[in-house]
Amino acid sequence: MERGLNTRCLHLEETEGKTEHYGALSYPIYQTATYAHPGAGKSTGYDYSRLQNPTREHLEKTVASLEGGIDAFALSTGMAAITLLMEIFEPGDHMIAEADLYGGSIRFFDNVSKKNHYEFTYLNCSKDDIEGAIKGNTKAIYIETPTNPMMNVSDIAAISRIAKKHNLLLIVDNTFLSPYFQNPLKLGADIVIHSGTKFLGGHNDTLAGFIVTNSDEIKEKLRFLIKTTGAGLSPFDSWLILRGMKTLGIRMEKSQENAIRIANWLKEQHIVKKVYYPGLPEHPGYEIIKRQARGFGSMITFDVDTKEHAWKIIESVRMIKFAESLGGVETLITYPTTQTHADVPDEVRIQNGITPCTLRLSIGIEDIEDLLAELSYVFHLPE
Structure with missing residues (x-):
């Protein structure tokens, strides 16, 4: 066995x-x-x-x-x-x-x-x-x-x-x-x-x-x-x-638990136009990932309404770090256009759905109340 x-x-x-x-x-x-x-x-x-x-x-x-x-x-x-x-x-x-x-x-x-x-x-x-x-x-x-x-x-x-x-x-x-x-x-x-x-x-x-x-x-x-x-x-x-x-399992479970809460929170924000997370039932790959995997992970991508809002978010985070990586215990936010996919030609990047309004989150193991409080603060700063 x-x-x-x-x-x-x-x-x-x-x-x-x-x-x-x-x-x-x-x-x-x-x-x-x-x-x-x-x-x-x-x-x-x-x-x-x-x-x-x-x-x-x-x-x-x-x-x-x-x-x-x-x-x-x-x-x-x-x-x-x-x-x-x-x-x-x-x-x-x-x-x-x-x-x-x-x-x-x-x-x-x-x-x-x-x-x-x-x-x-x-x-x-x-x-x-x-x-x-x-x-x-x-x-x-x-x-x-x-x-x-x-x-x-x-x-x-x-x-x-x-x-x-x-x-x-x-x-x-x-x-x-x-x-x-x-x-x-x-x-x-x-x-x-x-x-x-x-x-x-x-x-x-x-x-x-x-x-x-x-x-x-x-x-x-x-x-x-x-x-x-x-x-x-x-x-x-x-x-x-x-x-x-040694802590892979408990980290993955905690990060995923946080990610599901955050993905659903993002769906309710007026400046968010689309949330890409395979743990949401409306995701086109939801049934496939349920069949071939034991979880949905802790990576979330989302589009906001304007490039200015995207920049404001990444410049305003405090506990969440604006950094180019993923999978760690800390929650990170990434701007694919200038970071992970900067060397991909513009037309290819846009065709794949990555726009100047696209942000990516790697959700960590912090207390969910603290993560949601930070996101709420950042998303609701005055214009």
């Missing part, structure tokens, strides 16, 4: 009953670059920390357990994870990608991957015809669900059936829901991506990225590539993510 998610955030079954590391409950930070060998042709199991490090290995096994994968790869940032993943493809390969991706992913695909002669077709994968975009050189479908920042929800299992029919890889960025709320591999995905900086770390104090897979072939390719390209996560940062993950 598989153990619960909160238990797996804390314990690896393979280490139970052992008294290694002097019984330390906090997994040790093996802050070493290299390892001494007992003799020629002999190894302790670790040779050089670019290849592997005990702290990073423990983290990778924990993340793989949470996602239901056979292996995970911890990288220095989320973008480092995407960079490494793209190395499994060849020049001339074509990918279908979600149009409403995180702006940094689009920037990478359009300025680095295309330079390396990869082709991309961007679609709204929650409603556009994916199968009609498949070509002879198509190798993968790359999605986020929910998307960043417009919260579009794609049916992972349905897209997986398309991918398998055409012998394509399905890659899912699972950052917004984390493995606590959603497990794409169990729905038919081949690869899962995370910015570990966000919910997995949860404290806005380190950067990290993850790739998780349930394919032996992909595992072997990535294990070779991570030691060859050298962007593996450092021992100390691995420890910070391990520490953060």
